[in-house]
Amino acid sequence: MAQAIIVLVGVSAIVFFALFLAGDPAVLMMPPDATHQEIDAFRESMGFNDPVLIQYGRYLNRALRGDLGKSLRYHESTVLLVAQRLPATALLALSALAWSTIIGGLAGIIGALKRGSVIDFSVRLFALLGQAVPVFWLGLILILVFSLKLAWFPTGGYGTWQQLILPSISLGAYYMSSMTRLGRASLIDVMSKDYILTARGKGLGEPTVVLKHGYRNALIPIVTVLALHLGQLLGGAVVTELIFSWPGVGRLAIQAIYNRDFPLVQTIVLLSSLVFVFINLFVDILYCILDPRIRYE
DSSP states (O other): OHHHHHHHHHHHHHHHHHHHHTSOHHHHHSOTTOOHHHHHHHHHHHTTTSOHHHHHHHHHHHHHTTOOOBOTTTOSBHHHHHHHHHHHHHHHHHHHHHHHHHHHHHHHHHHHHTTTSHHHHHHHHHHHHHHHSOHHHHHHHHIIIIIIISOOSOSSOSSSHHHHHHHHHHHHHHHHHHHHHHHHHHHHHHTTSHHHHHHHHTTOOHHHIIIIIIITTTHHHHHHHHHHHHHHHHTOOHHHHHHTTOOSHHHHHHHHHHTTOHHHHHHHHHHHHHHHHHHHHHHHHHHHHHOGGGGGO
């Protein structure tokens, strides 16, 4: 937890000072046709005339109270704006992660148990293609085939389960392939251990050996990658949300960049980092549940 706090302070510093590295923040935030008088008035109202360290201290003080500033475009709290978009991103991220984990895990088990066979080759080829296909291309192909040609699903939007199917598939394809390859490699390594031979020698059935003694011990690297995937997805699936007009955090971030809404961009980056930190903290705790030996190291 101490490391998590240090990371968050470091991220807040990077997010804050990056704005000043890009130039005069008042000029960057104001419209291109703004007059010098308007820029000076804006600089004064935002406190940009104060020393940078004082501004950073003020930023940290407000952040600890949950105040990350107001959006320049929407004139609302940036935290509130992100919170309004977070449920849509969470729904898309969790649905994509759920199906990709289930299918990827099963494919990894099949590939490991059928190692060297045609089935294993097909599984590896399928996983390789899934990681090689760009997300934007897959999304456009899904829209072309299943929306425009077959008319099975809508082209975009938010609110119904039909509108969730295509963006979930587009977003989860890469992570499913990654889970397949990692699950296969981890299980192959575990199945060669002595305790697997002991379990088989005790007369345990193959499903018990594979699932209870094999796959559980192969979960450590899988859980690590799974946590990173969840953090990336919750941080905002920018391309998928843009293609399918999904009103999530990623689409909000792109709109904020186009609108020069730097307080909103800062908030999105900081909160995304917060998600990563707490997910990794949770994974460290989960390690001890999956493998009790870690508690004593």
